[in-house]
Amino acid sequence: MAVITFANAKGGAGKTTAALILSTELARQGNRVVVLDADPQRWITSWSEVSGRVANLEVISHVTPASLPCHIRELKGEADFIVIDLAGAKDAIVALALGLSDHVLIPVQGCAMDARGAVQILELIRHIGEKARVRINHSVVLTRVNSLVTTRALQTIKALLASRGVSVLDTPIVERVAYREIFECGGTLQMMDPNRVSNLDKARENAYALAAEVQNLLPVTARRALMSRLRSALPRAA
Numbered sequence: 001m002a003v004i005t006f007a008n009a010k011g012g013a014g015k016t017t018a019a020l021i022l023s024t025e026l027a028r029q030g031n032r033v034v035v036l037d038a039d040p041q042r043w044i045t046s047w048s049e050v051s052g053r054v055a056n057l058e059v060i061s062h063v064t065p066a067s068l069p070c071h072i073r074e075l076k077g078e079a080d081f082i083v084i085d086l087a088g089a090k091d092a093i094v095a096l097a098l099g100l101s102d103h104v105l106i107p108v109q110g111c112a113m114d115a116r117g118a119v120q121i122l123e124l125i126r127h128i129g130e131k132a133r134v135r136i137n138h139s140v141v142l143t144r145v146n147s148l149v150t151t152r153a154l155q156t157i158k159a160l161l162a163s164r165g166v167s168v169l170d171t172p173i174v175e176r177v178a179y180r181e182i183f184e185c186g187g188t189l190q191m192m193d194p195n196r197v198s199n200l201d202k203a204r205e206n207a208y209a210l211a212a213e214v215q216n217l218l219p220v221t222a223r224r225a226l227m228s229r230l231r232s233a234l235p236r237a238a
């Protein structure tokens with residue numbers, strides 16, 4: 001099981017969209033996915049209510065700092081992926097989720113490159129890592145990237161961030177109508193009508209590439225430190 005958290009202290013960076021696109025794609029591929037919805041706006045919970053049952057995908061709402069470690073512990077044998085969607089904040093549940101993650105994905109809008117919220121999360125990751133003496137794996141994922149932006153331009157951004165020690169996913173999340181519609185219509189990208197939603201095939205390909213890259217990032221031993229991390233988050237747990 002791997003825990004993947006989407007975090008950016010700035011609101012509207014694209015966390016929830018990225019979390020849902022990744023989760024539905026991982027579930028489509030047959031992985032058992034549980035989304036822990038820790039965003040007070042509960043967008044993924046609303047999506048799930050509109051969608052009804054989606055194979056391999058469960059959404060747990062009202063996740064709190066107290067319940068988060070319990071959920072992860074209980075899901076250990078049942079889920080292949082736990083995806084945590086957080087509020088655009090830098091509070092207790094954000095810090096806890098970062099510490100319990102196998103990989104933190106930090107969405108940054110590719111067009112604006114307003115990276116202040118991302119920098120706050122990067123600092124928090126460093127702080128928690130130093131305090132707990134663990135390495136919290138993390139990457140920036142560029143979101144809402146205009147489909148006309150060239151690979152060369154993205155490589156330039158990537159190189160810039162890499163020179164500051166920040167790794168960036170090769171796969172940007174492109175600005176797509178389908179990624180907005182999914183919240184309104186419910187269901188998955190596969191359930192949408194290509195005659196009604198423009199560039200749906202490209203949106204699906206993008207989701208596939210994102211899930212493939214994220215799965216490659218995760219260490220084979222993703223559950224390596226899970227128990228020790230849970231023990232420190234839940235001091236009285238067995």
Ligand SMILES: Nc1ncnc2c1ncn2[C@@H]1O[C@H](COP(=O)(O)OP(=O)(O)OP(=O)(O)O)[C@@H](O)[C@H]1O
Pocket residue numbers: 008010011012013014015016017018039041086087088143144145173174175176177179180
């Ligand atoms: N790749 C995308 N393509 C099209 N629209 C997008 C994309 N990513 C995000 N959006 C839109 O941008 C807005 C903000 O995205 P989202 O809700 O995912 O951000 P967030 O970081 O979860 O925000 P918050 O901090 O409020 O929880 C939404 O209207 C969403 O539909």
Ligand SMILES: [Mg+2]
Pocket residue numbers: 015016017039041043085086087088
């Ligand atoms: Mg959100």
